[in-house]
Amino acid sequence: MKNLDQQNTIKEILAKCETIAVVGFSRRQTRAGYYVPAYLHEHGYRIIPVNPYLDEALGVKAYSDLISIPDPVDLVLLFQRSEKVPPFVDQAIEIGAKALWMQSGIYNEAAAAEARSAGLDVVMNACMMVEHRRWVVYR
Numbered sequence: 001m002k003n004l005d006q007q008n009t010i011k012e013i014l015a016k017c018e019t020i021a022v023v024g025f026s027r028r029q030t031r032a033g034y035y036v037p038a039y040l041h042e043h044g045y046r047i048i049p050v051n052p053y054l055d056e057a058l059g060v061k062a063y064s065d066l067i068s069i070p071d072p073v074d075l076v077l078l079f080q081r082s083e084k085v086p087p088f089v090d091q092a093i094e095i096g097a098k099a100l101w102m103q104s105g106i107y108n109e110a111a112a113a114e115a116r117s118a119g120l121d122v123v124m125n126a127c128m129m130v131e132h133r134r135w136v137v138y139r
Helices: 002-016 032-042 082-095 109-117 128-137
Strands: 019-023 046-050 075-078 099-102 121-123
Touching (some): 002 099, 099 109
Parallel strands (some): 019 075
16 A cells, blocks of 8 residues: 555656755766656756756756745755765755655655654655656656
8 A cells, every 4th residue: 555655646747846856966977866857857847956066967957956946946856875875855845845856765754754744745766757657758
């Protein structure tokens, strides 16, 4: 049942979320933290890079943290270790994000529970690019 719930959440997020803040956006094109958001950008999502060491990425201004982003954010996409997730959940809640997505290999049940209790949809341990291909591109 839990897997079915996550699949439904994934489909809803892919359909409804347009603006994605990417925490841990990488300058290295060979890393998932670069090529996943680049793929999403190419498929019409608005990407906002979040990395204190970048000025811009994909031609867009980068921000040092979620709180600094002046525009509304639908989804926070995390490329961070599982143990580093909680502060970003707090920031996602503070900025009024609608959803939180932890990339493949990233899961933190306590942080997910906190996000859900604040009303955010949550996906853990899944690649947004793979899921986009599965539910949007190849349908």
